[in-house]
Structure formats: structure tokens, C-alpha cells
Amino acid sequence: xxxxxxxxxxxxxxxxxxxxxxxxxxxxxxxxxxxxxxxxxxxxxxxxxxxxxxxxxxxxxxxxxxxxxxxxxxxxxxxxxxxxxxxxxxxxxxxxxxxxxxxxxxxxxxxxxxxxxxxxxxxxxxxxxxxxxxxxxxxxxxxxxxxxxxxxxxxxxxxxxxxxxxxxxxxxxxxxxxxxxxxxxxxxxxxxxxxxxxxxxxxxxxxxxxxxxxxxxxxxxxxxxxxxxxxxxxxxxxxxxxxxxxxxxxxxxxxxxxxxxxxxxxx
Numbered sequence: 001x002x003x004x005x006x007x008x009x010x011x012x013x014x015x016x017x018x019x020x021x022x023x024x025x026x027x028x029x030x031x032x033x034x035x036x037x038x039x040x041x042x043x044x045x046x047x048x049x050x051x052x053x054x055x056x057x058x059x060x061x062x063x064x065x066x067x068x069x070x071x072x073x074x075x076x077x078x079x080x081x082x083x084x085x086x087x088x089x090x091x092x093x094x095x096x097x098x099x100x101x102x103x104x105x106x107x108x109x110x111x112x113x114x115x116x117x118x119x120x121x122x123x124x125x126x127x128x129x130x131x132x133x134x135x136x137x138x139x140x141x142x143x144x145x146x147x148x149x150x151x152x153x154x155x156x157x158x159x160x161x162x163x164x165x166x167x168x169x170x171x172x173x174x175x176x177x178x179x180x181x182x183x184x185x186x187x188x189x190x191x192x193x194x195x196x197x198x199x200x201x202x203x204x205x206x207x208x209x210x211x212x213x214x215x216x217x218x219x220x221x222x223x224x225x226x227x228x229x230x231x232x233x234x235x236x237x238x239x240x241x242x243x244x245x246x247x248x249x250x251x252x253x254x255x256x257x258x259x260x261x262x263x264x265x266x267x
Contacts, residue, residue, distance in 0.1 A: 013076025
């Protein structure tokens with residue numbers, strides 16, 4: 001194959017591959033022999049009961065927590081064997097929207113969205129400003145938002161600014177931690193639509209932690225279920241409805257699951 005030929009998505013390594021993951025806090029094991037592969041271009045939802053370690057898994061993938069054992073590969077590269085420079089390069093290939101936006105309270109919307117470009121791009125200030133304005137528009141916010149501080153924003157606007165910042169470096173991989181938490185049903189549905197539109201237009205791979213059943217049915221290609229200290233099943237939602245696992249049955253076939261299924265069927 002010529003060096004100029006870019007492999008098709010099917011022949012590229014998966015964006016995320018976790019093997020034999022063990023996370024322990026003292027004697028307490030959160031994850032044990034956990035395996036998970038995220039396919040390029042999919043929206044993967046992560047669900048699990050309280051204490052199953054959804055955020056611990058996210059932090060292990062992002063390098064914010066060193067696993068007790070196991071391997072985490074990003075784009076085919078073992079994160080434990082990366083040099084600092086290699087780590088810096090691969091971090092530019094992902095963006096993260098944390099649960100509460102994690103915006104810098106002293107910076108304006110424009111400055112928040114520009115901050116990854118200022119830190120990593122080396123571009124001129126005018127270019128950074130133009131790119132930040134583009135990202136803000138991309139998430140559905142107008143120029144009137146540019147000079148507002150986070151305290152002046154609604155919850156939905158803060159989520160959108162956080163998403164714009166996560167997209168600042170044109171990542172291939174997007175991590176979302178409870179993206180619709182705290183939003184009213186209309187705002188949550190609009191945010192789901194925005195994520196799906198961006199994923200399709202930008203060819204993103206999306207790793208999304210959520211407890212929102214409406215989101216799971218509306219935008220996820222597959223759902224990974226954390227239970228029993230590992231990923232017990234990974235499948236589209238309609239397949240999970242047929243699972244015999246007690247937690248999965250209760251989650252997807254309970255009243256809220258039935259309501260989410262009905263809403264998706266009527267969408």
C-alpha cells in the first residue's frame with residue numbers, strides 16, 4: 001500500500017480498546033477483567049448502576065487514573081508505553097465534555113472555546129478567534145454569547161459552550177459525561193439532536209456516559225452495560241431488551257425504559 005493511501009475505517013485500529021482492566025481502591029475492586037472495544041464512527045453509550053465505575057472507566061481511558069492492571073489502547077497505541085510527547089499528540093485527537101461543562105469561570109465564552117487552540121495550536125490570535133467563533137456557531141450559539149461569563153449562561157448554554165471547546169481541535173473522538181444531566185426534556189432532546197448532527201457531519205466516534213434512556217434510544221448505535229465489575233453486554237438497545245441479565249431487564253424493560261422505547265418509536 002502506498003504511504004499516501006489512508007486506510008478505510010474498517011482497517012484502522014479501534015479508537016478505544018480496553019483489555020483486562022482492573023481498577024481497585026485498596027481492597028475494593030471496581031473493575032475486574034473488563035474488556036471494551038469502541039468502533040470507529042459509532043456512538044457508544046455507557047450505562048451502569050451506581051458504583052459500577054462509569055467515571056472511573058472514563059478516567060482510566062483519559063489517563064486521569066492509572067489502572068491497577070490491564071491495558072488501554074487509543075487508536076491502536078498502548079497508553080502505558082507512550083512518551084510524554086506521544087501522549088500530547090494523541091490527546092489532541094480527542095475532546096471531552098465533562099458533566100458540568102468544567103468551564104473556566106473567569107473567562108468569556110469565546111476565551112473558553114479558544115483555550116485549547118491557544119494551548120496546543122500555535123496559530124495566530126486572529127485565526128484562533130475565527131476558529132473559536134466557528135465552533136460556537138457550530139453548537140447553535142450566536143455572537144451575543146461571545147463575551148458572557150459562565151455564570152451568565154443557562155445550563156443548556158454551558159453544555160453547548162463545553163461541547164464547542166471539546167471540538168476546538170477538530171478531534172476524531174468525543175467523550176461525553178452525562179451530557180443531558182440537569183436539562184429539561186426539551187433541552188435534552190435538542191442536545192441529543194445536536195450531538196447526532198455533529199457526529200454525522202464530523203465523522204466522530206462518541207463515547208457517552210449517560211443514564212438518560214431517551215438519549216440511549218435516540219442516538220446510540222450500541223450500549224455497553226457495566227455490571228458485576230465488568231462490561232457484561234455490548235449491543236444495540238433493541239437487543240439489550242432481550243437480555244436475561246437482571247439489571248439490564250430492570251433498566252430497559254421497566255416503566256422508564258418502555259416510555260423511552262415508545263417515544264423513539266413515535267419519533
